[in-house]
Amino acid sequence: SKPAQRIAISGAAGQIAYSLLFRIANGDLLGKDQPVILQLLDLPQAQAAVKGVVMELEDCAFGLLQDIIITDDPKIAFKDADFVLLVGARPRSKGMERKDLLSANAEIFTVQGRALNEVASRKVKILVVGNPANTNAYIAMKSAPDLPQKNFTSMMRLDHNRALSQLAAQSGQSITDIEKIIVWGNHSPTMYPDFRFATVNGASLTQMINDETWNRKVFMPTVAKRGTAVIEARGVSSAASAANAAIDHMRDWVLGSNGRWVTMGVPSTGAYGIPKELLYGFPVTTANGEYTLVSDLEIDAFSRERMDLARQELLEEQNGVKHLLG
Numbered sequence: 001s002k003p004a005q006r007i008a009i010s011g012a013a014g015q016i017a018y019s020l021l022f023r024i025a026n027g028d029l030l031g032k033d034q035p036v037i038l039q040l041l042d043l044p045q046a047q048a049a050v051k052g053v054v055m056e057l058e059d060c061a062f063g064l065l066q067d068i069i070i071t072d073d074p075k076i077a078f079k080d081a082d083f084v085l086l087v088g089a090r091p092r093s094k095g096m097e098r099k100d101l102l103s104a105n106a107e108i109f110t111v112q113g114r115a116l117n118e119v120a121s122r123k124v125k126i127l128v129v130g131n132p133a134n135t136n137a138y139i140a141m142k143s144a145p146d147l148p149q150k151n152f153t154s155m156m157r158l159d160h161n162r163a164l165s166q167l168a169a170q171s172g173q174s175i176t177d178i179e180k181i182i183v184w185g186n187h188s189p190t191m192y193p194d195f196r197f198a199t200v201n202g203a204s205l206t207q208m209i210n211d212e213t214w215n216r217k218v219f220m221p222t223v224a225k226r227g228t229a230v231i232e233a234r235g236v237s238s239a240a241s242a243a244n245a246a247i248d249h250m251r252d253w254v255l256g257s258n259g260r261w262v263t264m265g266v267p268s269t270g271a272y273g274i275p276k277e278l279l280y281g282f283p284v285t286t287a288n289g290e291y292t293l294v295s296d297l298e299i300d301a302f303s304r305e306r307m308d309l310a311r312q313e314l315l316e317e318q319n320g321v322k323h324l325l326g
């Protein structure tokens with residue numbers, strides 16, 4: 001059989017990992033014929049909880065799960081890793097200012113970026129899920145100068161999937177027939193879900209829905225506030241859907257999107273007026289393990305305004321942590 005691939009996951013004791021690990025071990029990410037080794041990272045105080053999760057992984061008797069490593073040291077977790085899912089992050093605690101949250105996470109992602117730089121496979125594919133995901137990914141990328149910048153991505157796929165589901169419900173079309181939707185920008189309330197180019201079996205979805213008021217007053221806020229709605233209903237934040245989106249993101253990156261557009265947070269190369277290196281949600285297609293930006297889309301005045309809002313917010317986040325980068 002194929003040699004095992006090493007998949008490192010931080011935040012292994014957390015609630016997203018509690019879905020993610022089982023699906024990866026089941027072959028949902030790399031396929032049913034690809035053995036995997038899980039390299040699990042979490043804080044020292046979470047090691048006992050990680051061991052409990054590992055007991056459950058063992059009890060599933062997954063045929064593809066070749067080995068499991070448990071550690072609180074990023075350099076052990078990321079050693080020779082082919083794939084890295086950075087899920088663990090410092091959550092906002094009561095009374096914590098936004099800038100304190102940014103700094104706390106900047107420290108974590110500086111350390112983890114340096115460890116990746118030192119020990120990960122040179123071909124490693126990295127997805128940052130932990131919030132603020134785009135800026136955390138930027139910090140990790142800047143802390144890993146020996147790795148190609150294109151190896152660093154952030155998760156916008158949950159927002160993309162949320163948008164897709166809302167559009168299918170509103171139009172009465174099936175999810176699998178809808179193509180070419182985008183969520184531009186930041187994984188935050190400034191995100192811009194955009195279906196101007198969307199098609200259903202080649203026909204225009206905008207024309208089918210034909211309701212700009214619904215777009216601006218219902219669709220856009222519903223997608224942007226979906227995370228909050230889930231917290232209000234469930235008492236805790238999205239976990240299974242976040243794990244699912246992480247798998248979709250990675251699987252499409254590795255196995256290809258077959259021409260479909262997907263949204264990934266990727267370092268800007270300057271397209272669409274977004275400053276270079278900013279991790280920003282863009283439409284991409286994927287093939288042969290690489291993503292390609294969907295370029296030259298028309299940006300109207302409303303879209304420009306929305307895209308600049310996210311750009312501004314991300315620049316501010318970046319400026320808030322710049323002093324921490326060497």
Ligand code: NAX
Nearest residue numbers: 011013014015016042043088089129130131133155158242
């Ligand atoms: P949990 O609080 O359940 O788990 C987080 C885990 O990370 C904990 O076990 C904690 O000990 C660990 N951790 C903290 N700092 C660490 C470090 N320096 N190294 C290794 N492990 C560390 O959170 P969960 O619900 O799993 O969410 C994880 C992250 O995903 C959060 O930052 C959350 O905001 C973010 N999300 C991002 C989404 C996205 O679309 N980009 C959506 C879902 C989710 O809200």
